[in-house]
Amino acid sequence: MLLQGKKGVWIKMPIELVNLVEPAVKEGFYCHHAESRYLMLVHWLPSTPNTLPANASHRVGVSAFVMNEKNEVLVVQEKDGKLQGTGLWKFPTGVVDEGEDICDAAVREIKEETGIDSEFVEILAFRQSHKSFFEKSDLFFVCMLQPLSFDIRPQEAEIEAAQWMPFEEYTAQPFVQEHEFQRYIADVCLAKKDEGYSGFSPVPMVSDFSLPKSYLYLNQQDLDI
């Protein structure tokens, strides 16, 4: 149990001790959040408005646009998921791990799914969507990365197949043409390929309030830094 400014009381309850939740609830505690092995309870003491930090509300995902010098993009077919068996070739995607930077997550996912080494360049666009799972929301960042290796080794567990595919062939797929989001992303990638589009690139910095390192993502080209 820890006191936060003497106004909010927290109890971190291991899942093995959840039999103690009921008496705590009778004393005015309620759930704040939970991870696999514990439940965090909280009680706001004063009559002033509750200023405890809000629970996490979003999951963060990444999609990777990786193009080689022959204007071929790195694409995969997934073993599981809604697009399984459709023959669709898509950009590698994944979920950002706990405590992981978006730029690192994109590099990691490409390596895991295809064996390709890469360097992060920019965030080209992102989508916010709601009720992706239960009441939670989703932020999905479309990232551009520069490949540093070219020999593909698909991950066996999740990836059916992976290849370098001509960009025009990727965009010509019916799924890409028929979905507004996919079309926009294809347009953005085309604009980027022809060097007329600037996204947000990461600037490492010392944060005011949190851990030493954090990234600020901004349009460095227009800022001229």
Add this chain to the structure above:
Amino acid sequence: MLLQGKKGVWIKMPIELVNLVEPAVKEGFYCHHAESRYLMLVHWLPSTPNTLPANASHRVGVSAFVMNEKNEVLVVQEKDGKLQGTGLWKFPTGVVDEGEDICDAAVREIKEETGIDSEFVEILAFRQSHKSFFEKSDLFFVCMLQPLSFDIRPQEAEIEAAQWMPFEEYTAQPFVQEHEFQRYIADVCLAKKDEGYSGFSPVPMVSDFSLPKSYLYLNQQDLDI
């Protein structure tokens, strides 16, 4: 209880029934997430890798850069928080509510804190930081908004004072000068004010997999749409 592809079993346990968590844990269930009045338990049945959606990992915040025609920015002094009593004038900030779009959250926060009506223009930059609360992370979006009204009425509960302040006076504050993040944001706002900077603006669209409306944020100026 609902079955998801017959592989994962979910139990949504109201806080009043948490005495049932212990027997469920003995059967192999663990916590997935919790909101104030319930705990969500899950059990992954097969021996294949767990493909259940990850728990929400990020809280999302917004900061608002609002400038009038006299090059004055909308700034506030907060009653609570780490900067209380420092005399610092800062951009209005707030947390994105459950299911709320970033662009709507920025408009709402400005209205709530200062009484000013505004129209969303762009996301100028954003920061990702980690371990902001417990193990969770934070995405903090710096937004530009166009004011539609100019008569300030500060919110009594949270705001000590609010005013229109010359932009140069805002940036000259020692806190802004001494913090790398604040300096970058001031530079970005200056570049935007002089019209040499393009951020990401929201495009409403029909999403592939989620609710009818979602927003894609991208550099519309470079995309020429």
